[in-house]
Amino acid sequence: MKKIFIISFIIIGSVLGYAQDQRTTETKVADLLARMPVDNLVDLRMKMEEMTKLGPEGRQQIINMIVPPGNGNDTRARFAIESYSRYLSEYGHEPEKYAWESECIEAVYASGYTMVRSFFLSQLQYMGTERSVEFASGFLTDADMCEPAVAVIASCNSPKKEDILAMSLQIKSLPCPASVMNELAGMKSDKATTEYIFWYLRGDAGIKSSALNAMAESAHENVYATLNAAAADASYGWDATGATAALVQYARNVGDKGDERTMEKICREIFSKATVQYKTAALEAMVHYKGYEAIDYLLSGFVSGELEYRQAILNLTGDIPGKAATRKWITLISVVDEERKAEIINMLGERGDELAVSTIKASLFCPSAQVRTASAMALAKLQGRDSVSELIDYIRSYETVDDQVAGYRALLTVLDSKKRDLIAGALEGSGNNTKATMLILLASGGENRFFNTIMQYTSSFDPKLRTVAFSELKSLAGPDDQELLIDLMLNVSDETEKIEVQMALVTAANQINNKEERASVLIEAMKKSDQKAGFIPVLAAIGGQKALSAVYEEFEKGNAEMRAVTYDALASWIDFSSSEVLYDICASGNKNYSEKAFYDYIDKVYTAPVPDKQKLSLLRRIAPYAFREDQKTILEKRLDSVKESILSEEKEKETEKETVTGFVLTGQEKKDGFVVLFDGITLDNWIGDKETYVVEDGNIVVRPERGSGGNLFTSDEYSNFILRFEFQLTPGANNGLGIRAPLTGDAAYVGMELQIIDNTAEIYSKLQAYQYHGSVYGVIPAKKGFLKPLGEWNEQEVIVDGTAIRVILNGTVIVDGDISEAIKHGTMDNHDHPGLKRKSGHIGFLGHGSVVKFRNIRLKEL
Numbered sequence: 001m002k003k004i005f006i007i008s009f010i011i012i013g014s015v016l017g018y019a020q021d022q023r024t025t026e027t028k029v030a031d032l033l034a035r036m037p038v039d040n041l042v043d044l045r046m047k048m049e050e051m052t053k054l055g056p057e058g059r060q061q062i063i064n065m066i067v068p069p070g071n072g073n074d075t076r077a078r079f080a081i082e083s084y085s086r087y088l089s090e091y092g093h094e095p096e097k098y099a100w101e102s103e104c105i106e107a108v109y110a111s112g113y114t115m116v117r118s119f120f121l122s123q124l125q126y127m128g129t130e131r132s133v134e135f136a137s138g139f140l141t142d143a144d145m146c147e148p149a150v151a152v153i154a155s156c157n158s159p160k161k162e163d164i165l166a167m168s169l170q171i172k173s174l175p176c177p178a179s180v181m182n183e184l185a186g187m188k189s190d191k192a193t194t195e196y197i198f199w200y201l202r203g204d205a206g207i208k209s210s211a212l213n214a215m216a217e218s219a220h221e222n223v224y225a226t227l228n229a230a231a232a233d234a235s236y237g238w239d240a241t242g243a244t245a246a247l248v249q250y251a252r253n254v255g256d257k258g259d260e261r262t263m264e265k266i267c268r269e270i271f272s273k274a275t276v277q278y279k280t281a282a283l284e285a286m287v288h289y290k291g292y293e294a295i296d297y298l299l300s301g302f303v304s305g306e307l308e309y310r311q312a313i314l315n316l317t318g319d320i321p322g323k324a325a326t327r328k329w330i331t332l333i334s335v336v337d338e339e340r341k342a343e344i345i346n347m348l349g350e351r352g353d354e355l356a357v358s359t360i361k362a363s364l365f366c367p368s369a370q371v372r373t374a375s376a377m378a379l380a381k382l383q384g385r386d387s388v389s390e391l392i393d394y395i396r397s398y399e400t401v402d403d404q405v406a407g408y409r410a411l412l413t414v415l416d417s418k419k420r421d422l423i424a425g426a427l428e429g430s431g432n433n434t435k436a437t438m439l440i441l442l443a444s445g446g447e448n449r450f451f452n453t454i455m456q457y458t459s460s461f462d463p464k465l466r467t468v469a470f471s472e473l474k475s476l477a478g479p480d481d482q483e484l485l486i487d488l489m490l491n492v493s494d495e496t497e498k499i500e501v502q503m504a505l506v507t508a509a510n511q512i513n514n515k516e517e518r519a520s521v522l523i524e525a526m527k528k529s530d531q532k533a534g535f536i537p538v539l540a541a542i543g544g545q546k547a548l549s550a551v552y553e554e555f556e557k558g559n560a561e562m563r564a565v566t567y568d569a570l571a572s573w574i575d576f577s578s579s580e581v582l583y584d585i586c587a588s589g590n591k592n593y594s595e596k597a598f599y600d601y602i603d604k605v606y607t608a609p610v611p612d613k614q615k616l617s618l619l620r621r622i623a624p625y626a627f628r629e630d631q632k633t634i635l636e637k638r639l640d641s642v643k644e645s646i647l648s649e650e651k652e653k654e655t656e657k658e659t660v661t662g663f664v665l666t667g668q669e670k671k672d673g674f675v676v677l678f679d680g681i682t683l684d685n686w687i688g689d690k691e692t693y694v695v696e697d698g699n700i701v702v703r704p705e706r707g708s709g710g711n712l713f714t715s716d717e718y719s720n721f722i723l724r725f726e727f728q729l730t731p732g733a734n735n736g737l738g739i740r741a742p743l744t745g746d747a748a749y750v751g752m753e754l755q756i757i758d759n760t761a762e763i764y765s766k767l768q769a770y771q772y773h774g775s776v777y778g779v780i781p782a783k784k785g786f787l788k789p790l791g792e793w794n795e796q797e798v799i800v801d802g803t804a805i806r807v808i809l810n811g812t813v814i815v816d817g818d819i820s821e822a823i824k825h826g827t828m829d830n831h832d833h834p835g836l837k838r839k840s841g842h843i844g845f846l847g848h849g850s851v852v853k854f855r856n857i858r859l860k861e862l
Helices: 002-020 025-034 041-064 075-088 094-110 114-126 130-137 146-155 160-168 177-186 193-202 205-218 221-233 243-256 260-273 276-304 307-319 323-333 338-351 354-363 369-397 401-412 417-426 432-444 448-459 463-476 479-491 495-509 520-528 536-542 545-557 560-571 576-588 594-606 612-621 629-654 667-672
Strands: 686-688 693-696 699-702 711-718 721-729 734-741 752-757 794-801 804-809 812-818 841-846 852-861
Touching: 025 041, 025 075, 041 075, 041 094, 075 094, 075 114, 094 114, 094 130, 114 130, 114 146, 130 146, 130 160, 146 160, 146 177, 160 177, 177 193, 177 205, 193 205, 193 221, 205 221, 205 243, 221 243, 221 260, 243 260, 243 276, 260 276, 276 307, 276 323, 276 338, 307 338, 323 338, 323 354, 338 354, 338 369, 354 369, 369 401, 369 417, 369 432, 401 432, 417 432, 417 448, 432 448, 432 463, 448 463, 448 479, 463 495, 479 495, 479 520, 495 520, 495 536, 520 536, 520 545, 536 545, 536 560, 545 560, 545 576, 560 576, 560 594, 576 594, 594 612, 594 629, 612 629, 667 852, 711 734, 721 734, 721 752, 734 794, 752 804, 841 852
Parallel strands: none
Antiparallel strands: 686 711, 693 699, 699 852, 711 841, 721 794, 721 852, 734 752, 734 841, 794 804, 804 812
């Protein structure tokens, strides 16, 4: 009986198992592809495990779905295959990887379409096996397959790959020599130097450029003559092949190998014949390898060079530290012109070597104003507070505007309270220009103890001294100075001077802690004075209930002239409190001020820092006095605006926080002036490739199978802006953000391109620093490691202001640079980028045939 039960259980289990697994392979494949692309790595791994379980038959069905562009939609199948290749490249999948490698190889043989064969050949990049290398080698002579074959060979860790690539260059009909040489350059291979020269001599500009780069990286002695001749043909300047840059790079590489003699020989050639950017690069190499021994090259270049080259040289001086180098620069000062002397002195100040102090002190009193002004700041940087006495002597000795400005700026950086006493002590006997400078310096510390010193110059007969004294009173005035200031205000006739005194009185009164007592001294003085009008603007700027009552009292009892002054004060009152008085004036029916008070009351209430519901109540209060249509109209507009704000606040309170969904701006972004560039529905505000860029589920999605995967631009042009957007990458995806770009040409050069790329992909393992995500292509590199895992949405902000560019990825600043600084010595990729000079242009996404999604695109113009 027990045996029968067990047999029955086995039979039932088998039936159940069969029932659970009776889906056909076709159904399993369809179910798997229906759930692709996936949104996160966990799901992706689960789907890849399903790919393995499909077995060869199921995977073959997916392989068979790959078709040439324009022959159907194979996006899901491509995603599955690409993801599976990447998945198997990870550690622990060796058996599955070997099987998949065979399937991909068979797929290359099986297809009659070049684009399909190329796709499957490219999958072998993830395998990294000798088998893949040998297989790919067979396609090096195939014009359509050469590029992916090189990529497969280069991705392998096999020691044979260098030999294979080097030998392939011996094939005179090789379809992709540039790609081969680029890979060999990355390996710094010297196994094909003869072939590099061959391809350089017979190739086009692109091949020549790759050949020269490979020669430079090889650092082999056989290529030197060719590199030098190429640079000479380019007149040691820029050309499309990058010959001069290659020669400089060769110099650095032979220096790395210890051949400083050749490195120095090349650099000397560059110094004598090349343009500034290459001379600078050669000089950097010389300093790097020779250190102090390169000092004479810096000195001679500085003596003979133009301003741009001299600045580059001075920037390198910090790389040669030590007193010996400082001494060389000090000696040079005596034999160069004033302009160069000033430049050296500026550098010595930055250098911070006190060995230069005595020289700079002497230069502080030389006949050249250019040298003197440079010496002032340099001395301040070297000696800090210890330089104050010399700087005081300097400004007392030279009263020219340039000297006074230089002395002021230098002293401002080193003065403290104690050193200001030296300034005060030096006033007597100084010239009037110097006295004016000293008064400003005394006031810069805001120390009330110098108030009387400044005050005495308000009676000076020198116009400049008098002006400075009046303008600086507000920087030093304190509560105890009010009586003096009131007396001064009542005795000056110049209106500008009176305003300065009034501002000083406001400063003095506002230092009293009790707000209601701040105006007490002024109110008492006003009551006794017959010049009450001078006090009114001061009380308006101080505020408080006592001041308000005093001014309103003067309005009610004053004559016409006084009423005009007091009303202006009430209308411009520092805070919201005068609205009550304005209401009373409006309600009084005063024929001269009732109507004015109506409008001023509305403005005062509307801009008051009070809750909107309180504003609404206060605005409704004035409604009975809106007698004319224009009064009713403006009141209604203000009421509607406040009501709208109340409704908006209530809506925001209904949610726990402001969120962006689809194309909706946050409340803060609306206040900041952001606008939506993509509404989540249409591409009406965009121009360009609308076949490949489509709207799906509120996102812009690049569907390269529908077209070229080209460029999509904003209809409008923008100059300075803050751009915020989100993007989602697929494995190996490559796109770009074009800024200040025209509609035609390669935006990376005729405009600017910020990389959007999955630089975690193995196929991009050998990117240059300026090619990683966020980089300004060819110009400014970005920090790596801040992209979210594939399938997750990344948040990016790009701030473009003049030549400054800042890129923030997922909350981390990955680029913070300045174009003008970055290209001082040429671009990183050694190519011409005319677009860097553009002030405005279109913003766009620059497709490279990959699936990428974008959403929440908004912009604020600066």
